Every structure is written in structure tokens, then in C-alpha cells.
Amino acid sequence: xxxxxxxxxxxxFVLAFGVFFIFNSHEVTGAGKQSVTVxxxxxxxxxLDDPAWEKxxxxxxxxxxxxxxxxKKASVATKAVYTDQEIYFLFSWKDANRSVTKGAxxxxxxxxxxxxxxxxxxxxxxxxxxxxxxxxxxxAVVCHVPEGAPNAKDGRFGTSSAAEKGDLWHWKxxxxxxxxxxxxxxxxxxxxxxxxxxxxxGKGGDTKNMTDDKSMPKYMLAPGKKLAKNDILLASHSxxxxxxxxxxxxxxITYRMPKMPEGSRAxxxxxxxxxxxxxxxxxxxxxxxxxxxxxxxxxxKKYSFTMALFDDSGxxxxxxxxxxxxxxxx
Amino acid sequence: MIKTTGKSTETVFDHLAISGITRRLQELNVRxxxxxxxxxxxxxxxxxxxxxxxSGxxxxxxxxxAPGSAYDSVDYALFTxxxxxxxxxxxxxxWNFFLMVLGVHLVRAFLVGAYQAPRQLVxxxxxxxxxxxxxxxxxxxLLPWDQxxxxxxxxxxxxxxxxxxxxxxxxxxxxxxxxxxxxxxTRFYVLHILFLPCLLVFLIVIHMQFLRHRGISKPFLxxxxxxxxxxxxxxxxxxxxxxxxxGVTLVLGLISWYWPAPLGDPxxxxxxxxxxxxxxxxxxxxxxxxxxxxxxxxxxxxxxxGGLAGLLIALPFIDSSSxxxxxxxxxxxxxxxxxxIGVLVLSIMGYLEHFRASxx
Numbered sequence: 001x002x003x004x005x006x007x008x009x010x011x012x013f014v015l016a017f018g019v020f021f022i023f024n025s026h027e028v029t030g031a032g033k034q035s036v037t038v039x040x041x042x043x044x045x046x047x048l049d050d051p052a053w054e055k056x057x058x059x060x061x062x063x064x065x066x067x068x069x070x071x072k073k074a075s076v077a078t079k080a081v082y083t084d085q086e087i088y089f090l091f092s093w094k095d096a097n098r099s100v101t102k103g104a105x106x107x108x109x110x111x112x113x114x115x116x117x118x119x120x121x122x123x124x125x126x127x128x129x130x131x132x133x134x135x136x137x138x139x140a141v142v143c144h145v146p147e148g149a150p151n152a153k154d155g156r157f158g159t160s161s162a163a164e165k166g167d168l169w170h171w172k173x174x175x176x177x178x179x180x181x182x183x184x185x186x187x188x189x190x191x192x193x194x195x196x197x198x199x200x201x202g203k204g205g206d207t208k209n210m211t212d213d214k215s216m217p218k219y220m221l222a223p224g225k226k227l228a229k230n231d232i233l234l235a236s237h238s239x240x241x242x243x244x245x246x247x248x249x250x251x252x253i254t255y256r257m258p259k260m261p262e263g264s265r266a267x268x269x270x271x272x273x274x275x276x277x278x279x280x281x282x283x284x285x286x287x288x289x290x291x292x293x294x295x296x297x298x299x300x301k302k303y304s305f306t307m308a309l310f311d312d313s314g315x316x317x318x319x320x321x322x323x324x325x326x327x328x329x330x
Numbered sequence: 331m332i333k334t335t336g337k338s339t340e341t342v343f344d345h346l347a348i349s350g351i352t353r354r355l356q357e358l359n360v361r362x363x364x365x366x367x368x369x370x371x372x373x374x375x376x377x378x379x380x381x382x383x384x385s386g387x388x389x390x391x392x393x394x395x396a397p398g399s400a401y402d403s404v405d406y407a408l409f410t411x412x413x414x415x416x417x418x419x420x421x422x423x424x425w426n427f428f429l430m431v432l433g434v435h436l437v438r439a440f441l442v443g444a445y446q447a448p449r450q451l452v453x454x455x456x457x458x459x460x461x462x463x464x465x466x467x468x469x470x471x472l473l474p475w476d477q478x479x480x481x482x483x484x485x486x487x488x489x490x491x492x493x494x495x496x497x498x499x500x501x502x503x504x505x506x507x508x509x510x511x512x513x514x515x516t517r518f519y520v521l522h523i524l525f526l527p528c529l530l531v532f533l534i535v536i537h538m539q540f541l542r543h544r545g546i547s548k549p550f551l552x553x554x555x556x557x558x559x560x561x562x563x564x565x566x567x568x569x570x571x572x573x574x575x576x577g578v579t580l581v582l583g584l585i586s587w588y589w590p591a592p593l594g595d596p597x598x599x600x601x602x603x604x605x606x607x608x609x610x611x612x613x614x615x616x617x618x619x620x621x622x623x624x625x626x627x628x629x630x631x632x633x634x635x636g637g638l639a640g641l642l643i644a645l646p647f648i649d650s651s652s653x654x655x656x657x658x659x660x661x662x663x664x665x666x667x668x669x670x671i672g673v674l675v676l677s678i679m680g681y682l683e684h685f686r687a688s689x690x
Contacts, residue, residue: 130401130402130405130596132596133596133598133600133601135477135595135596135598136477136595136598136600136601136604137598137601298409300409300415300590301405301408301409304595330588
């Protein structure tokens with residue numbers, strides 16, 4: 001065969017395969033699911049402003065307000081990077097007020113009462129085991145279930161069966177961030193007694209600082225210790241109050257004291273900053289913790305997840321995202 | 331590589347009770363002009379078919395043909411079983427390349443007039459294989475029970491259902507009921523791994539038998555003056571096939587490693603927002619269905635595709651001239667060129683409508 005024909009054949013095949021790969025490179029999606037790409041980096045970001053973050057493309061995740069926030073919208077700039085061992089998320093969103101009160105005690109000179117105010121939070125939910133229709137319906141299936149649904153008891157936060165499990169990453173400005181963590185919990189079927197949310201194995205969460213009659217705080221800052229970020233009293237830095245006469249009008253004490261997490265509950269580390277009317281939060285964790293109550297990330301796989309934003313609010317009032325797709329770059 | 335000389339080799343063949351077969355293959359001589367690489371598309375197809383069978387068998391070990399567990403079983407095979415993603419990728423890219431190479435093989439046979447007498451049935455059996463492959467793809471697409479597979483199947487069944495007289499019957503036969511559920515999945519699975527492979531093997535056997543009976547077409551540029559040197563089928567051709575098998579396996583393996591085979595979200599039959607996009611090989615057919623709507627839909631879904639298939643099958647009997655050179659078959663080449671351009675234009679239109687528009 002002539003050289004020209006050989007070259008022609010080779011070019012034809014290269015062109016055909018090229019067209020094929022271009023064709024296959026288009027994501028086949030349904031109704032425009034937002035995708036967050038986790039960029040591979042050599043060196044893990046050391047903080048919120050690490051240059052490693054410049055390699056990741058920010059995605060503006062859109063949120064719709066529910067209940068008290070109905071009709072309102074929010075957006076969170078989301079980035080993600082990973083190394084051979086860990087995955088890092090960076091979230092940035094506007095918030096006019098830094099809310100870390102969470103019902104802190106205040107003393108008016110005569111009695112103690114709770115301050116009005118809740119806390120700012122952001123949460124992510126991944127599937128540990130497949131949750132039916134989560135990839136298409138998201139929080140409508142798991143978080144805010146309608147009346148009459150199989151997991152409608154308690155109104156929210158539960159899967160339809162024990163076989164369906166979710167990994168809930170819950171960053172709380174008052175109750176977890178001061179300890180340097182996000183609360184690592186998981187979601188399963190709603191039981192008779194409790195909702196479907198459970199803390200990961202190990203210790204963590206927070207403890208209520210109150211006397212048995214719930215009228216005043218029981219603990220104060222221990223001598224030689226300092227308050228943590230956002231002037232929050234950590235449970236490990238507290239000591240029982242022996243003499244209430246030391247307090248004067250205007251004094252405040254943390255009500256919900258973060259506990260230093262241990263075991264599986266301590267998987268997700270956090271760093272944050274509130275400045276110029278915005279929160280910036282970094283969450284990071286091992287790709288695969290080896291714990292059954294955590295999602296194990298495989299960089300060759302993609303994951304559906306949802307996010308929720310709480311602006312000085314309780315669980316009922318939130319901004320919820322649609323279902324998102326997490327994909328790992330090479 | 332296989333060596334067929336030497337006492338030890340003959341002893342091995344004898345012990346394996348295949349010495350009769352090996353002797354016949356050694357005595358089967360093949361002209362040296364078929365050793366050129368552009369005449370190896372048939373061999374490449376066989377290699378791809380073997381890889382598809384092997385990779386499919388691997389996945390069948392883990393697959394569970396029920397809507398509640400099909401997706402999880404595919405996910406397990408893909409991401410938990412070692413090298414599962416590469417083997418799935420070999421299967422995914424393998425069928426795409428198989429269809430492409432089949433098309434090239436057919437085009438080559440058409441251009442060199444290899445369909446002409448006395449090789450008409452070699453061509454017809456080859457076209458039957460080409461028409462069978464899409465049914466493999468259609469049945470295979472549903473098996474992962476992901477959004478793309480489920481909703482693509484819904485679109486395809488609705489097109490099949492529009493065929494006059496027999497459309498509804500075929501759909502009920504495939505679905506086993508009014509909905510695409512566990513019965514449909516089981517039937518698609520049985521078709522994909524049992525019925526269709528048996529039919530394909532049968533067609534390949536008769537294709538090879540016709541080829542052996544009529545011989546490989548002579549190079550038409552030689553004017554009859556070509557080398558009649560021959561080489562034995564075993565080991566020369568078999569060794570080339572083995573090299574081809576190793577090379578293709580390596581290439582597909584590397585491609586699968588770097589571009590993992592896609593697995594969409596789990597199928598959600600209640601998600602009416604999902605719009606499946608057509609595969610590259612049906613873009614032109616999809617565009618026909620888009621153009622001919624309503625009462626004219628039968629033109630796009632049945633008449634034109636059926637007519638094209640009929641033309642392909644009937645080609646050796648329509649063009650019964652003895653001339654093989656393309657320059658001396660201008661009418662046939664012209665008609666084929668017009669059809670090819672039409673298919674290309676419709677495919678481009680389909681691509682722009684389904685892919686570029688959604689990215690705008």
C-alpha cells in the first residue's frame with residue numbers, strides 16, 4: 001500500500017478516536033446538576049490562604065431558603081483539593097453577622113438568663129451506603145421528608161431503612177469550630193425513640209453548661225486556661241463554679257461547651273475565619289478513615305452530596321442546596 | 331508465540347488431542363497479500379469480540395439483575411474489585427471500537443467490491459452481524475440500572491413502540507409488562523449474555539465458513555498479476571492475532587485506566603427531568619425521529635432506517651456487475667457517498683442539538 005494511503009488511514013483512525021473521546025467527554029447529566037471537582041495537589045493546604053487553593057476552581061453552590069428563610073437565596077463558593085491521603089474543602093459565604101451565641105448565659109446582676117441568638121453552621125451529607133433516590137432528590141428524601149413518607153417520623157433527618165446510611169459533616173461556629181473540628185455524625189433510619197442523626201463512634205459533640213435546676217451555668221473558665229476561638233469555653237477548659245459572687249452584671253458564660261472529639265468523631269478537622277462580613281471555613285479529613293460511619297472516598301468514583309447553611313438558626317430554618325456531584329481530578 | 335515445529339510442540343498438541351486440528355490449520359494456506367495491516371480489520375474485530383466476552387464474563391460474576399441491586403453490584407465490581415474499573419472500561423470502550431472497526435471493515439469491503447459474486451453471502455452475513463451489534467448495546471445499556479441506561483431505554487422503547495402493527499408487541503415482549511422493571515431487566519440480561527452471543531457466534535461461524543469457501547477477495551489493483559505466495563494459517567496468522575490481542579488489550583487497558591468508564595447516578599424512574607443524550611452511533615437515527623414527527627414519525631423510525639438496512643443487505647444483488655474498481659462503479663459509489671454525507675450531516679445536526687445547545 002502506498003505511503004500516502006497508510007498515512008491517510010492512520011489520520012482517519014486518529015481523527016475518529018479523537019472525535020469519539022471528545023464526544024464521550026461530555027457529561028451526560030439530567031437537569032444540570034452542579035459539579036465540584038476535587039483537584040489533586042502535591043502539598044496539602046496549610047490554612048485558609050494557602051497557595052494550594054489557587055489550583056482549585058471555585059463553584060458557586062446555590063441555596064434556597066426554607067421555613068424562616070423561605071423565598072431567600074444564598075450561595076457558597078466551594079473549592080476542594082486532595083492529596084494521596086486527605087481531602088480538603090474550602091467554603092466561603094457572605095454573612096452580615098457572626099453568630100456564635102448559642103444561648104450563652106448572661107448575668108444581669110441578679111439572675112442568669114440565656115441570650116437570644118443561635119449559631120452559624122454549614123453541613124454536608126454524603127452517602128455511606130446508597131440512599132434510594134438521594135442522587136436525584138437529595139435532601140427532599142433524607143433531610144426534609146414529607147408527611148406520610150416511610151421515614152416521616154420526627155419530620156426529618158432519616159433514611160428509609162437501616163441499610164441506607166449517610167455521612168453528615170456538621171461545622172458549627174459555636175459548638176465544634178472552637179475545638180478545631182466539625183462534628184462528624186451519620187444518618188440512618190429514624191427509630192421509635194430518636195431521629196436518624198447519630199454521632200460517630202467515640203466522644204464529642206457538646207455539653208450543656210447548667211445546674212440541675214437549669215437556672216444558671218455550672219462551669220466557668222478554669223484558672224490558667226484561655227477561652228477558645230469566638231470566646232467559647234471548651235468543656236476541657238472548664239471548672240465547676242464554687243462561688244457565684246465573683247460574677248458581675250454583664251458577664252457571659254458559654255452555654256453549649258464543645259467537647260474535644262475522640263475516635264471516629266474526631267475525623268473532620270476545621271479552621272475558620274470571620275472577616276469583612278464573610279465566613280471562610282476549611283474542613284479536611286482522611287480520604288478513607290476506615291470507619292464504618294464515614295464515607296470512604298475513592299478518587300476514581302464520583303459522589304452525590306448536598307449542603308445546608310444555617311444563619312443564626314436552628315435545624316428548622318436553613319438554606320438547602322440541590323444535589324451536587326463531587327468528582328476527583330487526576 | 332505459537333511454534334508448530336519441533337518434537338515437543340507436536341507432543342503437546344497430541345496430548346491435548348488437537349493435533350488433527352493443528353495439522354489442518356497448518357495445511358491451510360493464506361495469500362501473503364492479506365498480511366497487509368488494512369486487511370486485518372476482521373481479525374481486529376475478533377480480538378475485540380474476545381475482549382468483550384472476557385470482560386463481560388468478569389462483570390457477570392458480580393452482577394445482580396434486579397432493579398434494587400443491579401446498580402450496587404456494578405458499583406461494587408467497578409470500585410471495590412481490584413482492576414474492576416479497568417475491565418469495565420475495556421468492555422465500555424471495546425464495544426465502541428468494535429462498532430467503529432465494523433463500520434471501517436464494511437466500508438473497506440464496499441470500496442474494493444468484496445461483496446460481489448461469488449462473495450454475496452459473505453457480505454450479507456457481515457451486514458447481519460452489523461445489525462445485531464446495536465441490539466447488544468441496547469440490551470447492555472439498561473443493565474447498570476443507572477439514569478442514562480434507564481431513560482435511554484425508555485426513549486428506545488417508545489421509538490420501537492411506534493413501529494406499525496408489531497411495535498407494541500415487541501415492547502411488551504421486551505418489557506414483560508407495562509413498565510420497565512425487574513422482568514424487563516431480567517429479559518435484557520438474558521438477551522445480552524445468552525441469546526445474542528449465541529446468535530452472534532452463529533453468524534460469525536457462517537461468515538467465516540462462507541469466507542473460507544469462497545476465499546478472500548483478490549487485490550483488484552493487481553489486474554490478476556499478484557503474488558501467489560502463501561503462508562500457513564498456523565502459526566503465521568494465529569501469531570499475528572495473538573500480537574494484535576496483546577496490543578489491543580494493552581491499549582484498551584491504558585485508555586480505561588486514564589478515562590474510567592462512566593457510571594451515572596442510580597436510576598430514578600420518578601425523575602422526569604432527566605433527558606438522556608443519544609450515543610454517537612444513533613445521532614443520525616435520533617435526528618430522523620426529531621425531523622419526522624407526529625403522523626410522519628414512521629418515516630424516521632421505520633421506513634428510512636429499514637430501507638438503509640435493506641439496501642445494505644441487498645447490495646450484492648443490486649450491483650451485480652463484475653467490476654470491482656471504484657472508478658468503474660461510479661453509480662454505486664455516488665449513491666453510497668450521498669447516503670454517507672446524509673448520515674454525517676444528520677449526526678452533526680444531532681450533536682449540535684443535544685450537546686452544543688446544552689453547553690451554550
